[in-house]
Each structure stands twice: as structure tokens, then as C-alpha cells.
Amino acid sequence: MPNISSGPRVGLFVTCLADMFRPSVAFATVKLLEQAGCHAEVPKRQTCCGQPAFNSGDRKTTADIARQTIDAFDGYEYVVGPSGSCIGMLHYYPEVFAPSDSYYQRALDLKSRSFEITSFLFDVIGMDSLQEQLQQLQFNHKVTYHDSCSGLRQLGIKQQPRQLLQQVQGVELEEMEEAETCCGFGGTFCVKYPEISNRMVSNKTEFISNTDAHTVLGGDLGCLLNMAGKLKREGKQVEARHIVEVLAGMTDTPAIGEADYDLAQQL
Amino acid sequence: MQINTPFFKQRAHDALADENLQKALGNLKAGFPEKRAIAVSRMPEFEQLRDQGRDLKNHILEHLDLYLEQFERKVIENGGHVHWARTADDANRIILDICKQVDAKTVTKGKSMVTEEIGLNDFLEANGVQPVETDLGEYILQLRHDHPSHIIAPAIHLNLEDVSEAFHANHHREKSMDPAVLMQEAREVLREKFVAADVGITGANFCVAETGSTIIVTNEGNGDLTQTLPKTHVVVTSIEKVVPTLEDMTLFLRLLARSATGQEFSVYNTLSTGPRREGDQDGPENFHVVLVDNGRSEMVGSEFQDMLRCIRCSACMNHCPVYGAVGGHSYGWVYPGPMGSVLTPQMIGIEKGGMLPNASTFCGKCESVCPVKIPLPKLMRHWREDEFEKHLQPKAARYGLAGWAFLAKRPALYKPYTRMASWVMKTWAGKNGRIKKLPLAGGWTDWRDMPAPQGKTFMQAWKEQQKTGEQP
Numbered sequence: 175m176p177n178i179s180s181g182p183r184v185g186l187f188v189t190c191l192a193d194m195f196r197p198s199v200a201f202a203t204v205k206l207l208e209q210a211g212c213h214a215e216v217p218k219r220q221t222c223c224g225q226p227a228f229n230s231g232d233r234k235t236t237a238d239i240a241r242q243t244i245d246a247f248d249g250y251e252y253v254v255g256p257s258g259s260c261i262g263m264l265h266y267y268p269e270v271f272a273p274s275d276s277y278y279q280r281a282l283d284l285k286s287r288s289f290e291i292t293s294f295l296f297d298v299i300g301m302d303s304l305q306e307q308l309q310q311l312q313f314n315h316k317v318t319y320h321d322s323c324s325g326l327r328q329l330g331i332k333q334q335p336r337q338l339l340q341q342v343q344g345v346e347l348e349e350m351e352e353a354e355t356c357c358g359f360g361g362t363f364c365v366k367y368p369e370i371s372n373r374m375v376s377n378k379t380e381f382i383s384n385t386d387a388h389t390v391l392g393g394d395l396g397c398l399l400n401m402a403g404k405l406k407r408e409g410k411q412v413e414a415r416h417i418v419e420v421l422a423g424m425t426d427t428p429a430i431g432e433a434d435y436d437l438a439q440q441l
Numbered sequence: 442m443q444i445n446t447p448f449f450k451q452r453a454h455d456a457l458a459d460e461n462l463q464k465a466l467g468n469l470k471a472g473f474p475e476k477r478a479i480a481v482s483r484m485p486e487f488e489q490l491r492d493q494g495r496d497l498k499n500h501i502l503e504h505l506d507l508y509l510e511q512f513e514r515k516v517i518e519n520g521g522h523v524h525w526a527r528t529a530d531d532a533n534r535i536i537l538d539i540c541k542q543v544d545a546k547t548v549t550k551g552k553s554m555v556t557e558e559i560g561l562n563d564f565l566e567a568n569g570v571q572p573v574e575t576d577l578g579e580y581i582l583q584l585r586h587d588h589p590s591h592i593i594a595p596a597i598h599l600n601l602e603d604v605s606e607a608f609h610a611n612h613h614r615e616k617s618m619d620p621a622v623l624m625q626e627a628r629e630v631l632r633e634k635f636v637a638a639d640v641g642i643t644g645a646n647f648c649v650a651e652t653g654s655t656i657i658v659t660n661e662g663n664g665d666l667t668q669t670l671p672k673t674h675v676v677v678t679s680i681e682k683v684v685p686t687l688e689d690m691t692l693f694l695r696l697l698a699r700s701a702t703g704q705e706f707s708v709y710n711t712l713s714t715g716p717r718r719e720g721d722q723d724g725p726e727n728f729h730v731v732l733v734d735n736g737r738s739e740m741v742g743s744e745f746q747d748m749l750r751c752i753r754c755s756a757c758m759n760h761c762p763v764y765g766a767v768g769g770h771s772y773g774w775v776y777p778g779p780m781g782s783v784l785t786p787q788m789i790g791i792e793k794g795g796m797l798p799n800a801s802t803f804c805g806k807c808e809s810v811c812p813v814k815i816p817l818p819k820l821m822r823h824w825r826e827d828e829f830e831k832h833l834q835p836k837a838a839r840y841g842l843a844g845w846a847f848l849a850k851r852p853a854l855y856k857p858y859t860r861m862a863s864w865v866m867k868t869w870a871g872k873n874g875r876i877k878k879l880p881l882a883g884g885w886t887d888w889r890d891m892p893a894p895q896g897k898t899f900m901q902a903w904k905e906q907q908k909t910g911e912q913p
Contacts, residue, residue: 188899194863195892197899216903221855227846229803230834231825235846242850323804356762360802366838367800368884370453373766374802375889403889406875431892433874 258325476703
């Protein structure tokens with residue numbers, strides 16, 4: 175039976191990349207929410223936040239998807255997702271509707287109750303109620319943290335992941351140069367301008383490997399897939415993980431882009 | 442100036458392979474942003490100033506006509522002349538007429554992006570008037586028949602060897618690689634030009650309505666010689682540069698120098714208020730201001746009005762990772778970087794300029810350093826909306842988006858599709874955790890591996906878990 179908690183009902187915004195590429199990130203998010211005393215649910219009607227349409231200039235599709243998402247998350251006290259970028263998109267919804275549109279107020283309402291996971295844990299739940307659980311965890315590695323653009327500049331996420339991470343035993347955070355510079359993923363940018371994107375991610379992997387970090391952590395799978403893919407192509411040994419995997423103590427799964435060794439042995 | 446914006450992608454490709462350029466861009470990245478950060482950290486009220494700057498600019502744009510009229514009245518009262526130029530052609534003709542009136546053979550020029558915008562140098566030369574750039578960077582570019590790649594450090598794409606060669610070829614002196622010697626050489630050559638010039642042309646960083654003054658902000662002093670030595674001084678500027686009072690101007694000066702170069706104040710801040718008066722030690726006999734519109738008045742009241750707040754500090758390009766990778770020339774016209782990505786389509790049309798608003802990851806760094814808080818990513822997005830409505834995007838991108846939208850709006854179809862896509866990629870990757878080559882994703886896999894999906898989608902695994910109550 176799912177864990178029924180008396181705490182707030184939280185709708186999990188899964189995000190496309192977690193859904194397709196790394197379900198463990200969404201499971202880790204659920205685990206963290208439940209540890210924080212929330213009752214996590216996964217609305218079935220959700221698909222994507224609409225960012226591809228929004229950033230491609232397709233306002234009508236953006237509005238259609240925004241309405242669908244607003245409806246799907248109706249009634250939840252909070253909406254939480256493992257991505258600053260996708261939650262940032264939910265925060266753009268009021269811009270998509272005219273103030274006279276019936277969805278405008280609902281978009282504002284959704285904005286006020288939707289949070290990226292580390293910001294939700296740190297800013298809403300508060301560190302005190304989490305500290306004990308986090309301190310029981312171990313991750314005996316030197317890590318470096320990449321600040322994803324939307325989370326950082328749109329939602330003000332900077333200290334939250336770092337503060338949470340510092341509670342985990344064994345974690346040593348070594349900051350990389352230009353941690354706040356874009357990794358070059360940028361949604362469709364990496365496909366539209368692959369060479370420029372490559373330069374940007376190459377700079378990023380250089381900064382990452384200039385540290386002694388064993389793992390690069392981040393809060394957005396887009397950036398992480400990009401950085402992990404480049405690190406792998408360059409034959410670098412640094413692992414890439416979403417921060418929630420560490421915070422939920424779910425680091426048994428292979429890191430992003432790592433071979434599934436157990437499976438390999440079986441084959 | 443020739444428009445090369447449609448070739449952005451090819452020019453970016455060339456720029457990425459140009460080692461000298463990459464070295465120069467590396468220097469830029471290490472220079473201005475760091476100096477700006479220090480200057481900002483020394484001024485706790487900087488954020489407040491940015492808000493004030495934004496609000497004041499918004500106020501000015503709401504009353505642009507009134508302030509421009511006041512400015513015009515004051516210039517005339519001071520004994521100067523004001524000319525209104527709707528288009529680039531109008532501006533060029535007005536300036537040529539002024540030159541012809543005084544039978545000018547040569548004009549010296551201070552650095553001015555708006556004269557680049559209207560293509561003044563080529564126009565003057567074609568009509569028998571020789572322009573001489575006097576800003577050191579601009580002078581080097583003129584010798585090399587080149588154009589600025591940055592709005593405050595125009596020759597940032599060049600290195601010492603390039604300068605040395607350009608001077609040697611044009612000055613016919615012994616070749617030197619000593620920056621101090623080259624500087625002295627430029628000084629000596631340009632001094633003659635300053636003295637010989639019949640007309641001096643400068644831009645203006647701001648035009649002050651209450652006094653009818655224009656101001657230029659420089660670090661070299663060449664602007665002062667350009668505007669005080671010749672008998673005629675022509676200020677070429679654009680309509681959004683007007684500010685109500687001298688005090689308002691000082692607010693922007695504080696924002697400008699810190700944002701641009703990390704200086705607390707520029708070395709020279711030189712005001713011009715009409716022609717020389719009786720008893721004045723120096724100054725021109727004739728003072729003209731050419732107010733260029735060139736598409737700006739169309740921006741007033743439009744979704745692009747915020748762009749008119751720009752005070753041309755270049756902080757956006759200094760901090761932009763795309764500009765930092767490909768340099769200013771890749772943008773293919775006068776204004777590079779994020780501000781250029783908004784301004785260029787306005788001036789040359791979205792049909793030609795459309796790739797620029799797309800050449801952004803929307804990382805938002807530009808907006809976060811803009812002294813007047815221009816929402817540059819938002820404005821680039823407006824251009825993408827314009828492109829979308831006009832069906833200007835490539836067919837493949839449009840169909841791809843339409844296909845994705847069809848699924849994203851139908852959760853019942855979206856879920857089986859993501860399950861299938863996830864399964865295909867997982868199978869394709871085999872026992873590796875990553876994919877080396879993925880059809881239709883060449884842009885990605887040409888440069889990096891594609892991490893493979895873990896297996897089932899979350900939605901699938903969650904549904905199963907809810908049924909069985911077990912962890913996947």
C-alpha cells in the first residue's frame with residue numbers, strides 16, 4: 175500500500191526526462207516528499223510542462239498544455255518536481271494567459287504552490303525536520319555542483335541543494351569554476367546549434383574535471399544528460415547524478431550514462 | 442555594412458575553429474565580467490540603482506516625444522541645430538549635407554555604433570569625404586577594412602600581431618610588437634588627422650533634455666579632440682538616448698561604467714552644449730545633432746519597447762556563453778550578443794535576423810547583469826513567436842514541434858509513446874549505459890554520448906508499484 179501520510183497532499187510533477195530517462199529521480203523525489211511528511215501523488219493527466227512549445231514561440235500549444243497541467247494539479251496543496259527548469263516553466267504560465275482568461279488566476283495559484291524539490295525541502299519544509307534523516311545517509315565522495323540556469327536565475331536556487339547536501343555524511347563539496355554558467359543544453363538549443371552547444375559543454379566538463387570531484391551533481395536532468403554524455407564521450411571518469419538520488423540515499427543505481435554492470439554480466 | 446546574419450551558423454562554425462579568436466574571447470571572459478563583479482561588490486546599492494535605471498527609462502519611453510522636443514528646443518536655444526532622421530539613408534544624407542556645407546575633405550570620428558548602424562563611413566567615402574576613426578580599436582579596424590565585433594571593445598577579436606601588421610602596412614614605419622610603441626605611433630598619426638579635420642563626428646551616450654547637452658563617455662580622450670578641434674561638430678545619436686536632467690544622466694553614468702568595464706566612472710565624460718560661445722577657449726563653431734530613428738519609434742508601445750532601455754554597456758555580451766564561444770562577427774551585423782539578438786531582427790527584419798533570437802539557451806545570465814533589467818530572453822522569445830506565426834522556422838522543426846504537441850496534449854497517447862521511445866533507446870544502447878549514435882539526434886551524438894534510459898518509464902513503473910505495492 176502506498177504510504178498515506180497526514181501531511182500535505184503533494185502532486186509530483188514527474189518531468190519528461192525523469193519519466194523517460196531516469197525514473198529513479200522521480201522515485202527519489204517521492205521518497206524525499208514522504209520522508210518530509212507529505213503525501214505524494216502522481217496525477218495521471220500530466221505530460222510535459224510545455225517548455226518546448228513556449229521556447230519555440232508556439233503560444234497556442236503552450237496555453238493548451240498549461241491548461242491541461244493546471245487541471246491535472248488542481249486541488250494539491252503543493253506541486254513539486256525534480257527540475258528547476260520545468261517548475262520554472264509552470265511559473266511562466268500566468269504570462270501565457272490574458273488576465274481576463276479564467277485560467278489566468280489558476281495559473282497564478284499554481285505558480286504560488288509549485289516548487290522545485292530542493293527548494294521545497296529547504297524553503298517550505300525546513301531543514302530542521304529533515305536534518306536527522308539526511309545525517310543518517312552516507313555518500314563518501316567529493317562532489318561538485320552545477321547550478322542549472324532556470325533554477326538559479328528564475329527560482330533563486332543556489333544554497334538549498336548545497337545546504338541539504340552538506341548534511342549527508344561523507345559528502346565533500348568542491349565548487350567548480352563557473353558553476354553558474356550554462357552547460358549548453360538549453361532544450362532545443364543543443365540540437366539547433368550543436369557546435370556552439372558542444373563548446374559550452376566542453377568548457378563545463380573541463381571545469382568539472384579541474385576539480386577532484388568523483389561526482390557532478392545537479393538539479394536538472396537536461397543539464398545532467400548533457401554533461402554526462404560529454405564526460406563519457408571524453409572518457410572522463412566523473413559520474414553524474416541528480417541531487418535527489420544522493421539526498422534519498424538512492425545511489426545504488428548506475429550513474430547517468432554508466433553501463434548497467436549487473437545486466438552486462440548476465441548477458 | 443553588409444548583412445551576414447543569415448550565415449550565423451557557418452560563421453559560428455568558423456569562429457569556433459579560429460584559434461586566435463578563441464584566445465581573444467578567453468581574455469574577454471576573464472576580463473570584463475570579473476571587473477564588473479568587483480565594482481558591483483563595492484557598491485551595495487547597485488541593485489537599487491538598476492531598479493531606478495529601469496524605472497527612469499520606462500518613464501522616459503512613456504514621454505519620449507516630450508523629452509525629445511524639450512531637448513531640441515534647448516539645443517536650438519544654445520545655438521545648435523537638430524536634424525530628425527527617420528531612416529539610415531535620411532541620416533547619411535543629412536550628415537553629408539553638413540559636410541558639404543563646410544566643404545569638408547576629411548572628418549574625424551569618435552566611436553559610435555549608430556554610425557555603424559547607418560553605414561556612414563562607406564556612404565561618406567562614396568561621396569568624396571574621408572572619414573577617419575580615432576578610437577584606437579575602431580582605427581585599427583578601419584585600417585583592416587574590418588568592423589567592430591563588440592560594442593565597447595570593437596577590436597576584441599584581434600591580437601597584437603594583427604595590429605602590428607595593420608600599422609606596418611599603413612604607416613610605413615618599422616614593424617613593432619611593443620604595444621607602447623604601437624600606441625605612440627597611432628597617437629602621432631592621429632594627431633595630424635585631428636588637426637586637419639573639417640568636421641568631427643561623435644555619437645552620444647546620453648542627450649540631456651533640460652540643458653540640450655550631449656555627453657560622450659570614453660577612456661581614450663580621442664572623443665574630446667574629435668569634438669573640439671574641427672570647426673563643425675556633428676553628434677549622431679538615436680532617439681532613445683534622451684534623459685530628462687543632468688542628475689538623471691549621472692544615474693546612468695554610474696550604471697554604465699560599472700556594467701561595461703567595471704570602472705566606477707569612465708576616464709572621460711565630456712558634455713557638449715551647443716557651439717563655442719564668445720570667450721570660450723575652444724569648441725566648434727557649428728553644432729549639429731542628428732537624431733536617428735531607424736525603426737525605434739516602431740518599438741515604442743510594442744512588445745519590444747523594453748529594448749529601448751538599453752544603454753549600450755555590453756554587459757550582456759560580456760557574460761553571454763554563446764557570445765563567448767563564437768564572438769561578435771558571427772552575429773553578422775552591427776549589434777552582437779543578446780542585445781543584438783533582439784535589436785538586429787528589428788532593424789534588418791526577422792526574415793534575415795531570425796537565427797539570432799534562436800541562438801540562445803535562455804540561460805538568463807544577460808538579463809541578470811543588464812543594468813536596466815531588460816528581459817532579453819523574453820524579448821528573444823517574442824521574436825520566436827513572430828517567426829512561428831509567420832511560418833519562418835525550418836520545416837523539420839515545425840513538424841517536429843507539431844508532432845510532439847499532438848502527443849503532449851493527449852496523455853493517453855503520450856504515455857505509450859514515451860514507453861516505446863524509452864524502450865527503443867534502452868534496446869539500442871544494449872548493455873551500454875549510453876548510445877554512441879542515435880538516428881535523428883545527430884546534433885547530440887556527433888559530440889556527446891546519449892545516456893540511455895533506465896528501462897521502464899516512471900509512469901509505467903509507478904502504475905505497477907501502485908498495483909503491487911512493491912518498489913520497482
